[in-house]
Amino acid sequence: MQFIHVDEGKLHIVFGITEKNQIKLLHFSAVEFDEKKLCKEPQFIDEMFQLVQVNFSGYDRPYEKHGNKYIATVPGYTLAYEGMKDSRNAIGRKLVITQKDAATGAYVVTTWQFYEGTQIVRMWNEVFNEGNETQTLEYLSTFYYAGIEKEGEGSTDDKMELRICHNGWQKEMNWQTYSFPELGFGQTQPTVYQRTSKTIEVTNTGNWSTKEYLPMGYLANTEADSALYWQIEHNGSWHWEIGDQNRHFYVAVSGPTEIQSHWYKVLEPGDSFCSVPVAVGVGAADFNEAMGELTKYRRKIRRPNQDNEKLPVIFNDYMNCLFGDPTSEKEFPLIDAAAKAGCEYFVIDAGWYAPGLWWDSVGEWQECRERFPNGIREVTDYIRGKGMVPGVWLELEVMGICCEKAKSVPDDWFFVRHGKRVYDRSRYQLDFRNPAVISHVNEVIDRVVNEYGVGYIKMDYNIEPGIGTELYADSVGDGLMQHEKAYLDWLDEVFEKYPDLVIENCGSGGLRIDYALLSRYSIQSTSDQEDYINYATIAANAASGVTPEQAAVWSYPQREGMKEKEGSLRERADILEETVYNMVNTMLLRIHQSGHLAELSDNRFALVKEGIDYYKSIRADIARALPYWPIGTADSRDGLLASALVTDERMILAVWRRGGEQARVILPLAEGFHGKRAVEVRCVYPAAEQADVSGEPFRQELTCNFDFNPVTGELVADLPKPVMARIFEITLR
Numbered sequence: 001m002q003f004i005h006v007d008e009g010k011l012h013i014v015f016g017i018t019e020k021n022q023i024k025l026l027h028f029s030a031v032e033f034d035e036k037k038l039c040k041e042p043q044f045i046d047e048m049f050q051l052v053q054v055n056f057s058g059y060d061r062p063y064e065k066h067g068n069k070y071i072a073t074v075p076g077y078t079l080a081y082e083g084m085k086d087s088r089n090a091i092g093r094k095l096v097i098t099q100k101d102a103a104t105g106a107y108v109v110t111t112w113q114f115y116e117g118t119q120i121v122r123m124w125n126e127v128f129n130e131g132n133e134t135q136t137l138e139y140l141s142t143f144y145y146a147g148i149e150k151e152g153e154g155s156t157d158d159k160m161e162l163r164i165c166h167n168g169w170q171k172e173m174n175w176q177t178y179s180f181p182e183l184g185f186g187q188t189q190p191t192v193y194q195r196t197s198k199t200i201e202v203t204n205t206g207n208w209s210t211k212e213y214l215p216m217g218y219l220a221n222t223e224a225d226s227a228l229y230w231q232i233e234h235n236g237s238w239h240w241e242i243g244d245q246n247r248h249f250y251v252a253v254s255g256p257t258e259i260q261s262h263w264y265k266v267l268e269p270g271d272s273f274c275s276v277p278v279a280v281g282v283g284a285a286d287f288n289e290a291m292g293e294l295t296k297y298r299r300k301i302r303r304p305n306q307d308n309e310k311l312p313v314i315f316n317d318y319m320n321c322l323f324g325d326p327t328s329e330k331e332f333p334l335i336d337a338a339a340k341a342g343c344e345y346f347v348i349d350a351g352w353y354a355p356g357l358w359w360d361s362v363g364e365w366q367e368c369r370e371r372f373p374n375g376i377r378e379v380t381d382y383i384r385g386k387g388m389v390p391g392v393w394l395e396l397e398v399m400g401i402c403c404e405k406a407k408s409v410p411d412d413w414f415f416v417r418h419g420k421r422v423y424d425r426s427r428y429q430l431d432f433r434n435p436a437v438i439s440h441v442n443e444v445i446d447r448v449v450n451e452y453g454v455g456y457i458k459m460d461y462n463i464e465p466g467i468g469t470e471l472y473a474d475s476v477g478d479g480l481m482q483h484e485k486a487y488l489d490w491l492d493e494v495f496e497k498y499p500d501l502v503i504e505n506c507g508s509g510g511l512r513i514d515y516a517l518l519s520r521y522s523i524q525s526t527s528d529q530e531d532y533i534n535y536a537t538i539a540a541n542a543a544s545g546v547t548p549e550q551a552a553v554w555s556y557p558q559r560e561g562m563k564e565k566e567g568s569l570r571e572r573a574d575i576l577e578e579t580v581y582n583m584v585n586t587m588l589l590r591i592h593q594s595g596h597l598a599e600l601s602d603n604r605f606a607l608v609k610e611g612i613d614y615y616k617s618i619r620a621d622i623a624r625a626l627p628y629w630p631i632g633t634a635d636s637r638d639g640l641l642a643s644a645l646v647t648d649e650r651m652i653l654a655v656w657r658r659g660g661e662q663a664r665v666i667l668p669l670a671e672g673f674h675g676k677r678a679v680e681v682r683c684v685y686p687a688a689e690q691a692d693v694s695g696e697p698f699r700q701e702l703t704c705n706f707d708f709n710p711v712t713g714e715l716v717a718d719l720p721k722p723v724m725a726r727i728f729e730i731t732l733r
Helices: 040-047 287-301 318-321 328-341 374-387 402-409 435-450 476-497 532-545 575-586 602-622
Strands: 002-008 011-015 023-029 054-056 080-088 092-100 106-114 119-127 135-146 160-166 174-179 200-204 216-221 226-231 238-245 248-255 266-267 270-274 280-282 314-316 347-348 389-394 398-400 427-429 456-459 502-505 523-524 551-555 590-593 624-627 638-645 650-658 664-668 680-684 706-709 714-718 724-731
Touching: 002 092, 023 135, 023 226, 023 238, 023 280, 040 502, 054 106, 106 314, 106 398, 119 266, 119 287, 135 226, 135 280, 160 590, 174 532, 174 664, 216 248, 226 238, 226 248, 226 287, 238 664, 248 280, 266 270, 280 287, 287 456, 287 532, 318 328, 328 347, 328 374, 328 602, 347 374, 374 389, 389 435, 456 532, 476 502, 532 551, 532 575, 532 638, 532 650, 551 575, 575 590, 575 602, 575 650, 575 680, 590 602, 602 650, 602 680, 638 664, 650 664, 680 706, 714 724
Parallel strands: 314 347, 314 590, 347 389, 389 456, 456 502, 502 523, 523 551, 551 590
Antiparallel strands: 002 011, 011 023, 054 135, 080 092, 092 106, 106 119, 119 270, 119 280, 135 248, 135 266, 160 174, 160 216, 200 238, 216 226, 226 280, 238 248, 398 427, 624 638, 638 650, 650 724, 664 714, 680 724, 706 714
């Protein structure tokens, strides 16, 4: 076998060209390649290590396969190597590999784009039908790698650690760590013919791309101190799986599939199909390092924009405030209070377009004169007069079933299955492949920007239309995927026309946290979580799923605090600490301020303003810092939580306590923030020395005792109250 070695920084890649002229991906790791770790049986080399898995309908599997695993595919198994082009561009190194199968006419082009300054490769595969017969594509991998466990001598039962990021409404970005046996994948077959029917699968099907999981995975080999991690960049259905084959384990990462997603694509002679992009990285078995590399990579692929450089503070009137019931009368005092607090954008959220209950009638997006007697422009002009940029809420991908326009337009404006319009939660799903739909949504964008004076749009999406649409598509999954591409193309056109317009990506909170969308949108709603105490889990973990400068987190101090039945955690939270906690949730990310600011006491309002003022002093660092979790990512059951952002000069650290008996937290600081260099540690929010605004002696109640050990690099903080949070700043001198 001929080996081709590709080394870029810590990334070591080895391809093999066999005697049968097939290319194999033998190694993709931060650890050096050891040929002895591969299966030695020649038939297993032939069966395994394909660079691409691609499956056409109507062909027999070339060898035994148990279950629905994405192995033994045809023509994936029979592709012959044609060549590799190795070049460099402005981004970094680029590999283009070509393969062809004479029997089916499949021609596959694999593209790997490296990114200078990261240990990450962005990759995609395109399959062409160069034959004379029509072929039906059932599956196409973007990344397929067998041998993920081969470094080290120990059993996969003990050395493999898989992290999966669970996601869901009001419980976004919830990382859980598993061993293979905990997922039903313990070693039970000692023979070389290890081929079980079991896989570890993580799948999304539908248009809410992250309704159950983030499109990510992290796999560590703790014995070899190596890790492999990936990110699927698609705004719809996707799938990844880990399975076993001939004493090796593989990972297969892709977009939609026929089995999981009701997707297939008919390829006539001359047709082609391109897989969804996937980013794959390597490193040591260090989750912080992996998320840091992904953060750097995400910044490189993102649309350049001022919003992610300046990080303006946003007030939105929805959460624990007006809750979709805005009027001119209600907005004016909120606008005054938001400007006084230091907010720079003011967003009028849902409800501005219709009187009363509006859920099932949305779709035309005309201002409601019952709510705004002098027109919404009076309010947006008032916002601008206070030095802020006005914004409004939209949900352009839907029309309510009671919308008059929905009753008059043809069915091909919408998703259709079994001859019927698809609807969910009393809304129809618009199909962005239809030029008439594009004209409709463009008219709305033009009107809110040019007539209503809007500079910010909260683009929400609150339905799940399921597997897709049968209109003008080979499969319902194909219809869904075509729509999603058309939606991305439309977004590109909007930003080309309005480059300074800020559009927030919201999917009922964080149900569309994917980098197909986030490479375009500058800001992402992380959740609709209404409980500030529970929001800390999401806030602490947010920088794992999205860059910190894109992660919008609500802060909503309440008039009298959030209180429940006597004796509950919220009942025991004093209202000053409730305000601080709300602010800490958001201060390392993007502030989405809300709550009835105009009705807060002077001291509580002062804590809001102090938090915003401090945020403005660090936001330039937020835009370039990397995330760090000194005690690991947060779990909803944790009583103590911590997350940090790190630059070369300083660390900004958020710490939370929410109940439990333990009041002391020990925080190991990142490498470089202890040892020989002098380190200054301060509790910067709330600042105990700040002057009181009303004469009440409340500042001493907010002091926090802490100690730093420069030898061990540990910061010890005492959090005596059951609900409290603080911001620390650790600076190198």
